Amino acid sequence: MEGLGADGIIAVNNGAGGHLGNIPASVLVPALKSVCKIPVISAGGVGTGSGILSMLALGADGLSIGTPFIATKESGVSDEYKKACVDYSAEDIVVTTKLSGSRCTVLNTPYVKKIGTDQNILENLLSKNKQIKKYAKMLTYYKGMKAIEKAAFSATYKNVWCAGTSVEFTNEIGTIKGIVDRFKSEMTEAENNLLKTLGRV
Ligand SMILES: Cc1cc2nc3c(=O)[nH]c(=O)nc-3n(C[C@H](O)[C@H](O)[C@H](O)COP(=O)(O)O)c2cc1C
Incomplete structure (x- = not known):
């Protein structure tokens, strides 16, 4: 990508929300x-300030964070989707190939459980x-993307809601500023704890 003139690279790891990679950040970055x-x-x-610090420690020049911002007042998705992000946790995230043919993370809603996460025989053959x-x-x-869009913005029983495992840290419908402020204070706390652990203070 660099050779083709890209300005930067988004390194999507195996913990990402939506279409995810195969490799953990600790190796990929x-x-x-x-x-x-x-x-x-x-x-x-x-989904935490300590998580941001850990990515910077691995050498990342920046982060792309998606999932924590789904359940925010500013987000245009339905209240049901936001509430699900508050109610569901990391263990409720499943990887499905049913939506796009590529691996994609979704909340394991009753509808996702009903349709399964693998492509059917015909889709597989095609x-x-x-x-x-x-x-x-x-x-x-x-x-698949139409189904995701419909589920995100309107009331339907076909709830296919994209989110990654960092949904674990979504405990309320907040604001973007509130989340960024939390990240900042958690980063400072994590940095202080790390310095103590390393015996630097
Ligand atoms: C609901 C949702 C929709 C997304 N849509 C896109 C998209 O349209 N294009 C894209 O390149 N990445 C998309 N992503 C991926 C994000 O840009 C980002 O790489 C990813 O969310 C980072 O992982 P995280 O959600 O664990 O923070 C999406 C992620 C989520 C959770």
């Missing part, structure tokens, strides 16, 4: 830092067929 000159932005699994797999994938992706 240092691996990319050792070969890239452009900034590496770590994406996934961070996505493996050389001639039509590109079109089959495009169609699955289009249908």
Whole structure:
């Protein structure tokens, strides 16, 4: 990507909300830092100030944080989706290929439990067929993203709500400023604790 002229790289790890990677941040960030000159932005699994500090310690130049901001007053998604982010925790996050053909994290709602998280035999066959797999994938992706959009913004029993494991730290419907302020104070606390652990203070 650097060779193609990218200004930076979003390193989506295996803890990310939405379409996730396969590699943990502890491996992905240092691996990319050792070969890239452009900034590496770590994406996934961070919902606390200590999490931010840990990514910076790994060498990340910045972070992309998504899940913690779903349940905010400013967010345009439905109240049901926001409430689910408050009620559900890390262990309620499942990975599904049903929505887009690619691995994507969702809250394990009763509807997700009902439809399952794997593509059916027909979808599987179509996505493996050389001639039509590109079109089959495009169609699955289009249908899946429409379903996600519908579930996010309107009342439906077909609740497919995207979120990552950092939903663990969403305990109320807050504001963006409130969350950023919490991150800042948690970072200071984590930094002080770390310095104590390292015997530097
Ligand atoms: C509900 C939701 C929707 C997302 N939509 C997109 C998207 O349209 N395009 C994109 O590149 N990333 C998208 N992402 C991924 C985020 O940009 C970011 O990489 C990811 O959320 C970081 O992981 P976290 O949610 O664990 O913080 C989405 C993530 C979530 C949770």
